[in-house]
Amino acid sequence: QxxxxxxxxxxxxxxxxxxxxxxxxxxxxxxxxxxxxNLPVLDDERYDMGNRMNEHLAACVYLxxxxxxxxxxxxxxxxxxxxxxxxxxxFASLGLLLCGPxxxxxxxxxxxxxxxxxxxxxxxxxxxxxxxxxxxxxxxxWISPLQDSVEPLxxxxxxxxxxxxxxxxxxxxxxxxYTLFFIGRSLDSIQQELEATxxxxxxLKQDENKMxxxxxxxxxxxxxxxDAEACDKMLDSILVEPRNNLAVFVNIMKLEVFxxxxxxxxxxxxxxxxxxxxxxxxxVPGSVRYTFLxxxxxxxxxxxxxxWRKKEKRQLRKCAQKTIHLIQxxxxxxxxxxxx
Numbered sequence: 001q002x003x004x005x006x007x008x009x010x011x012x013x014x015x016x017x018x019x020x021x022x023x024x025x026x027x028x029x030x031x032x033x034x035x036x037x038n039l040p041v042l043d044d045e046r047y048d049m050g051n052r053m054n055e056h057l058a059a060c061v062y063l064x065x066x067x068x069x070x071x072x073x074x075x076x077x078x079x080x081x082x083x084x085x086x087x088x089x090x091f092a093s094l095g096l097l098l099c100g101p102x103x104x105x106x107x108x109x110x111x112x113x114x115x116x117x118x119x120x121x122x123x124x125x126x127x128x129x130x131x132x133x134x135x136x137x138x139x140x141x142w143i144s145p146l147q148d149s150v151e152p153l154x155x156x157x158x159x160x161x162x163x164x165x166x167x168x169x170x171x172x173x174x175x176x177x178y179t180l181f182f183i184g185r186s187l188d189s190i191q192q193e194l195e196a197t198x199x200x201x202x203x204l205k206q207d208e209n210k211m212x213x214x215x216x217x218x219x220x221x222x223x224x225x226x227d228a229e230a231c232d233k234m235l236d237s238i239l240v241e242p243r244n245n246l247a248v249f250v251n252i253m254k255l256e257v258f259x260x261x262x263x264x265x266x267x268x269x270x271x272x273x274x275x276x277x278x279x280x281x282x283x284v285p286g287s288v289r290y291t292f293l294x295x296x297x298x299x300x301x302x303x304x305x306x307x308w309r310k311k312e313k314r315q316l317r318k319c320a321q322k323t324i325h326l327i328q329x330x331x332x333x334x335x336x337x338x339x340x
Contacts, residue, residue: 005075007075146183149176211246
């Protein structure tokens with residue numbers, strides 16, 4: 001009804017996605033973050049509304065049809081470059097694509113920086129919490145220490161509450177909580193913070209975000225030896241629910257526990273059943289961490305697989321080498337959180 005171009009409601013081919021990426025890359029013309037931030041402000045209400053609608057659509061379309069996400073983001077970028085920037089997270093979303101599927105983390109972080117500079121313009125604060133969530137949880141950890149995201153994510157939560165964006169505020173809080181675990185904060189201090197966080201999310205009626213925190217809290221309790229059987233039952237109950245996107249969080253945290261207790265048989269069974277975590281939850285620190293544990297699981301399973309056929313052991317080693325090669329690629333691209 002707005003007369004604006006929209007992506008078709010069907011899977012996009014790799015050819016289409018790459019073609020659109022090349023088109024958008026030409027429009028960017030090697031612009032720096034500062035160049036993008038200095039673009040004029042979008043003053044056409046029709047295009048402004050279109051970009052805001054695409055931003056909301058991008059937040060939910062991935063779980064339904066992942067190949068539509070790049071098309072939506074490329075349309076947002078096209079509008080911004082041709083007509084001006086607005087209070088959307090267009091360039092932060094482009095940073096997500098570049099850091100993840102396109103494997104260009106430095107270019108992606110430059111787009112993330114552009115998104116943050118745009119926030120400093122008058123009238124852009126409405127997208128602040130979402131922009132911080134995207135840049136810190138999907139972009140910067142590819143080239144900067146993970147602990148650098150802790151404070152910005154807390155700021156994203158606080159800003160989200162101030163502007164009434166409770167959902168994105170809680171996204172930031174979830175990302176911060178998992179980051180605290182991944183950087184090695186003491187389990188007892190994290191547990192106290194998680195218990196307080198659950199109370200906050202209950203008050204804000206953010207049930208799905210609360211469940212992500214509950215999954216992390218249950219894992220911490222199991223690692224500390226607190227009510228382990230009840231923890232297992234709770235995590236397993238989430239896995240049996242159909243079409244639920246919490247399962248990926250459960251699988252990430254269950255693998256943490258199996259590796260910690262050196263339960264390699266259970267770990268390899270989980271890795272085989274979980275599918276591609278990197279596809280289900282792309283670009284985030286949790287999927288990177290899972291990849292490390294996945295490689296270790298394959299190697300240990302191959303070493304300890306007494307009684308298995310030689311073909312199965314070969315397959316395990318092959319999977320391990322493939323995963324290690326992926327991690328080495330991240331290191332070559334400048335990921336300082338990768339230790340080889």
